[in-house]
Amino acid sequence: MASGAADLVRARGRLLDGGQPGSPRLDAESLRAALVDLHELWLTNKGGELGIAEGSGLAVMAVGGLGRGEMLPYSDLDLVLVHAEVAAAQVAEIADRLWYPLWDAHIKLDHSVRTVSQAVEVAAGDLIAALGMLEARHIVGDQELSSRLIGAVRREWRSGIHSRFDELVDHTRARWQRAGEIAHRAEPDLKNGRGGLRDIQLLDALAIAQLTDPIPGLGPETPGGGLRSAHRRLLDVRTELHRVAGRPRDQLHAQDADEIGAALRLGDRFDLARTLSDAARTVGYSVDVGLRTAGNALPRRGLARLRRKPLRRPLDEGVVEHAGEVVLARDARPHRDPGLVLRVAAASARTALPISATTLNRLSEDAPELREPWPTDALDDLLVLLGAGRGAADVIEALDRTGLWGRLLPEWGAVRDLPPRDAMHTWTVDRHLVETAAQASTMSTRVARPDLLSLGAVLHDIGKGRAGDHSVVGAELATRIGRRLGLRPSDVHTLGTIVRHHLLLPEVATRRDPSDPETVRQVVDALEGDPQALEVLHVLAEADSLATGPGVWGDWKSSLIGELVRRCRMAMAGDPAPMPAPISPEMAERARAGGVHVDLARGENIHAYTVTVVVPDGPDVLSAAAGVLALHSLQVLSASLGVEGDCIVAVFGVTPTFGDPPEVGLLRQDVIRATAGNLDVSAALAKRERAAGDVGRRLYAHARPRVIWSDTSAPGPAVLELRAEDRVGLLSRLAAELARCGANVRWASVVTWGAAVVDRFGLDVGAEDGPARREAIADALLAVVPGPAPKPSENAVETV
Structure with missing residues (x-):
């Protein structure tokens, strides 16, 4: 030349x-x-x-x-x-x-x-x-x-x-702040955006510094083919962008997308957007792992050099925290433990700690699939994950990039990286589902079934990306998924109804007259008169709108839907009044015999147990019994309490936080000590919580707790319902507050749905029963549950 x-x-x-x-x-x-x-x-x-x-x-x-x-x-x-x-x-x-x-x-x-x-x-x-x-x-x-x-x-x-790493991280985050995320930008910056070509160069720089691998964190089932494939796709798109524009350009403009998609034989602009989203999310996850690995690999400086090496703190069965990450315990056996994937995910969501890339790769390689139907503890871990608010997004993204989320929900593949078809949507369809679940988690106390709300939120658009009406297709998929998850048949039906009609309330309320009796009748008929589905759909409509984009939810839409729901609720038959669970004849006979009895029996799966406690009645016995279980690292998933003669019979559904449950004799000994006042349960729980620090606590979504009094003229105990987020020893703390207020618990029904609880108590509130008395009891309970304190204008105590 x-x-x-x-x-x-x-x-x-x-x-x-x-x-x-x-x-x-x-x-x-x-x-x-x-x-x-x-x-x-x-x-x-x-x-x-x-x-x-x-x-x-x-x-x-x-x-x-x-x-x-x-x-x-x-x-x-x-x-x-x-x-x-x-x-x-x-x-x-x-x-x-x-x-x-x-x-x-x-x-x-x-x-x-x-x-x-x-x-x-x-x-x-x-x-x-x-x-x-x-x-x-x-x-x-x-x-x-x-x-x-x-x-x-x-x-x-x-x-x-070691002296430039902080500067490197700050420079990277500033670049992301300027350029945004490629995966969720209508006109992304392919070079500088999060998940773009500069991030791949960053990974190379960290690898040259010998702080991480050039391709960190990705397992064998990575969607889209892994980091090398993602790198090549980004380069191909940017190459065609130059060729189409006739000049150097980094930002992909919407008007060029169809031509570039055709040139790369990907399809139209929506197919191109999906390809870019997949590539950018793969790169973004790899950079997260790379920066975290590099930070952990740097030698400690200053006083940090004198500190002891990080301990391995237990978080759940087979799951520990080490060096700021969730990792597998040394004795974990992923190939024999199908539920380990979800326990790891739930632990990460609870603690806001990232999952180690090595752990994810090992799970991706070794963990078997869960059999149908899922065991109860696996479903509970999934609900904990979905109820973690925005913290769930990072966990699900890590699972998805390493092939594990698709193994749990094979139906997810059709919506993964699927771009929206209208401009009002901020996110891809799969991320929109996660964002909807995050929004719903902040409203979990507004429904009696937060589990169905979480599942409905994460599945409501699961039918997109397939032929046919996505609501109809989605309802069929949700029904299949519900059976796989092990839901009861009635709950499977309700979940299908929620997904089928997730657009019903917004469409009817904004297009027809909510006060028209015919409109109300059609909504009630569509929901088969199910007030539970109506309640969940009301909250889901708001969460879905908020997760769509700015300006989609507002006072006008809220008031119209609220009025429609109010009229539909009036037209539906109300829920039956809460009633205590019956006491089995065997437990009734033990109660009549007197003394303290504690039984421990295996539940429906290897991690579930039933603890039955029979103890002479007294003001603090429920608090003492529940506190003893918490002190022995037994998480209460359900509880029912009744009175038989002079004894209380309490049946707890529990699961050990890790390891095997304690010997039943030790439980009985501690129950006797606690009810006799020789074991200060409250102080012991507080000490344990202080010792745990931030590790092991739930990442609360900050849903506002609610206390609801049932407005019933029927004779018998007053019925109080508490909806809140869980914490260690919550039932013991609630029972202690009720005893301190002089409210005698005659029966109780407690259910934990993932990270949320719905606790009902039948109470003798005393001769001074009235609004002020009930408000004082409610305030005492609200003081010990997680969540933000209500604003002065908000009344968390309701009567229905």
Whole structure:
């Protein structure tokens, strides 16, 4: 090739037009390779013409796209002329003869002239320059000189990374803040956005610093083919973006998407958006893992060096916290424990600690699939995850990028990275489902069945991406999923109804007259008169709107739906009044015999147990019994309490936090001590919670707790219902407050749905029963449950 850069421009033009006359159009990858070869050939010839050869003390090195071997149609040329022991005048003359032809041909050029020591000094003082020099590649001239520069820059990078890591992280986050997320931007920045090409270069820089692997955190079932495939797809899209625009551009504009999708044989703009979302989320997850791994690999500085190595703190059966991550316990056996995946996920959601990439990879490789129907504890862990608010998004993303979420919900594949079809939607369909569940978790206390709300939220659009009405298709899928999860048949039916009619209330309320009796009748008929489904759909309508995008939910829409729901509720038959569970004849006989009895029996799965406590009646016995269970790391999932003669019979459904349950004799001994006042349960629980610190606590979604008094004129105990988020020893604390208020518990029915509880108590509130008395009892209970304190204008005590 002649030395004039005009020849380089003409050759590049021919490549962009398809190569030789009559030849087919080059695909994106072939075009990049041809452009790299073309520029290297020109620079090699020009370098030879200028005397830049082996032993000359001169070398031309490429950084940027040419340095990475990723030359795009309109990429800048980033070149460094390196010299050693060459006269300054001679270097200046050679540099001019190298740069001027490129300038004259209007080729955009970034250039510098450096000695090795100068290049290292610049890289040491400028983070951007350092990241660029890490990609430097020899083109022509003195190979030994280039190798010296590359080696010196990389050694300085490795030795100085401990003092530059924070700057690197801050720089990365600032870039993300400016450019946004590629996966959820209508017009993404392919280079600088989160999940883009700069992030892949960041991973390479961390790998050069020997802090992480170049491809961290991805298991064998990664959707889309993993990081290398994601990198190639991003490069292909950016290559076609240059070719379509006819100039260098990083931001993909909507008007170019169809043409680029067709050029890459992906389909239309929606198919292109889905491809980009998958690639960017794979890169984004890998960067999260890479930064976390790198941070943990750095040597501790200052006083941190004197601290003991991090302990392994138990979080659940087979799950521990170590070095700020959720990892498997040493004795965990993933290949024999199908529920371990969800226990790990639930522990991560509860504690806001990320799951170790090694743990996810091991689970992806070894963990078997859950059998149908799922055991109760697996469903409970799923509900804990879905109820964790926005913290669930990162956990689900980690599971999804490593193939585990799709194993739990195979139906998810059709909505994964599926772009929305209208502009009001902020998120892809799968992320919208997760965001809806996060919004719903903040409203969990507004429904009696927070489990159905969480499941309905995460499944309401599961029918999208398939042929047919997504509500109808989704209802069929939700019914199938509900059976797989082990829901009761009636709950499976309700879940299907929720998904089938998740648009019913918004559409009817905003398009028809909510006060029209015929409108009300049609809604009631569609829901088969089910007040439970109506209650969940009311909350789901708000959560769905809030998760769609700004301005979708407002006072007008809220008031219309609220009025429609009020009229439908009036037209439906109310729920039956809460009643205590019957006491079995065997337990009744033990109660009549007197004394303290404690039984421990295996439940319906290997992690579930039933503890039955029979104890003489007294004001603090429920608090004492429930507190003893909490002190022995038994989580109460359900409880029923009744009075038989002079004894209380309490039946608890429990699961050990980790390990096996305690010996029944030890439980009985502690129940006797607690009811006799020789064991301060409240103080022991407080001490345990302080010792645990932040580790092991739930990540509360901050739903406002509610106390609801049943407005009934029937004789018998007053019925109080508490809806709140769970905490260690909550039932014991509630019972203690009731006893302190002088409210005698005659019966109780307690259910835990994931991270939420719905506790009902039949109470003798005393002769002074009235609004003030009930408000005082409610305030006492609200003081010990998690969640934000109600505003002065909010009344968390209701009567229905």
